[in-house]
Amino acid sequence: MTATGVYGSPPADLAEVAHDAIQFSPLMPGAASLDRLPEGSLEAMTLLAPPGTIERRYALALALRALKNSAPLTALAPNDRGGTRLRKELAAFGLDVQETSKRHHRIVTATKAAGIDGVIAQVIADGGPRFDDEIALWTQPGVFSWDRLDPGTHMLIEHLPALTGRGADFGCGIGILARAVLASDAVTELTLVDIDRRAIECAEHNLDTPRAKFLWADLRDPHPDLANLDFVVMNAPFHDAGQEDKGLAQAFVKRAHESLRKGGVCVMVANRHLPYEAVLKSLFKAVTPVIEDGGYKIYEARK
Numbered sequence: 356m357t358a359t360g361v362y363g364s365p366p367a368d369l370a371e372v373a374h375d376a377i378q379f380s381p382l383m384p385g386a387a388s389l390d391r392l393p394e395g396s397l398e399a400m401t402l403l404a405p406p407g408t409i410e411r412r413y414a415l416a417l418a419l420r421a422l423k424n425s426a427p428l429t430a431l432a433p434n435d436r437g438g439t440r441l442r443k444e445l446a447a448f449g450l451d452v453q454e455t456s457k458r459h460h461r462i463v464t465a466t467k468a469a470g471i472d473g474v475i476a477q478v479i480a481d482g483g484p485r486f487d488d489e490i491a492l493w494t495q496p497g498v499f500s501w502d503r504l505d506p507g508t509h510m511l512i513e514h515l516p517a518l519t520g521r522g523a524d525f526g527c528g529i530g531i532l533a534r535a536v537l538a539s540d541a542v543t544e545l546t547l548v549d550i551d552r553r554a555i556e557c558a559e560h561n562l563d564t565p566r567a568k569f570l571w572a573d574l575r576d577p578h579p580d581l582a583n584l585d586f587v588v589m590n591a592p593f594h595d596a597g598q599e600d601k602g603l604a605q606a607f608v609k610r611a612h613e614s615l616r617k618g619g620v621c622v623m624v625a626n627r628h629l630p631y632e633a634v635l636k637s638l639f640k641a642v643t644p645v646i647e648d649g650g651y652k653i654y655e656a657r658k
């Protein structure tokens with residue numbers, strides 16, 4: 356049996372992917388983990404490289420480790436999202452790299468050479484999960500706001516109302532907001548949901564309490580565990596695959612409404628320029644703007 360891998364969704368006209376390739380993107384719930392794959396187990400790999408530099412080099416290193424010697428690696432990215440750096444980055448592993456360009460993407464190919472295990476191991480060590488002393492949390496390059504407290508999150512933590520019972524944190528990241536919510540013993544259970552497996556795994560390290568539950572899931576899809584909740588908190592995303600997507604946060608608001616019991620409350624922070632108020636008002640019985648500051652706005656919406 357020959358196993359091949361794919362990371363993300365490379366455009367079909369730019370790179371060929373076998374129909375039975377194993378998906379390894381941490382942003383696709385249910386995908387396999389490249390970081391747990393035994394060395395030398397793949398016959399080929401195609402990677403739509405992620406935009407962050409450390410994250411991209413880490414993904415390339417994991418892909419190379421997973422490949423058998425002489426197996427091909429294809430990596431591609433839009434020119435303005437790391438594509439122009441790919442050839443150099445792959446060559447730095449000690450590989451002979453070919454590059455083509457099409458539709459504002461760079462597409463690079465190389466075959467895995469022997470004798471590069473040392474450099475692979477170093478890049479993996481640089482990009483893996485780590486405890487960050489500054490923020491005193493487990494984190495990993497590539498996850499949302501991985502090495503600093505997001506100002507919207509900070510503002511929401513400062514203005515959290517008294518929450519009680521069973522709730523959820525939609526788009527929990529590494530669990531900074533969830534940690535503040537769980538500081539109250541009146542919160543009996545909090546389900547942390549995120550589409551990013553790396554964020555969920557860091558959050559699991561960061562919240563050592565049986566009151567925290569973890570869900571690697573896409574909130575655009577319904578989930579049976581998210582029902583009859585007393586509250587939902589969120590610092591909703593407005594980017595999908597790097598593109599601004601207002602529909603994403605609106606989908607979060609709809610999912611929050613659907614997941615709450617009657618009388619339950621949704622507390623969210625949003626960038627002031629984004630149009631959430633209309634969707635909140637169309638769904639919830641009462642919507643109260645709590646505070647507006649520094650480009651952010653907090654809403655409390657009751658079902």
Ligand SMILES: C[S@@+](CC[C@H](N)C(=O)[O-])C[C@H]1O[C@@H](n2cnc3c(N)ncnc32)[C@H](O)[C@@H]1O
Nearest residue numbers: 499508526527528549550551573574590591592
């Ligand atoms: C603005 S960040 C907030 C992170 C964290 N709550 C905080 O305050 O630091 C939004 C989070 O939503 C996650 N996310 C994006 N799209 C998602 C989706 N469709 N389903 C679930 N989570 C998603 C991102 O991975 C990111 O961690």
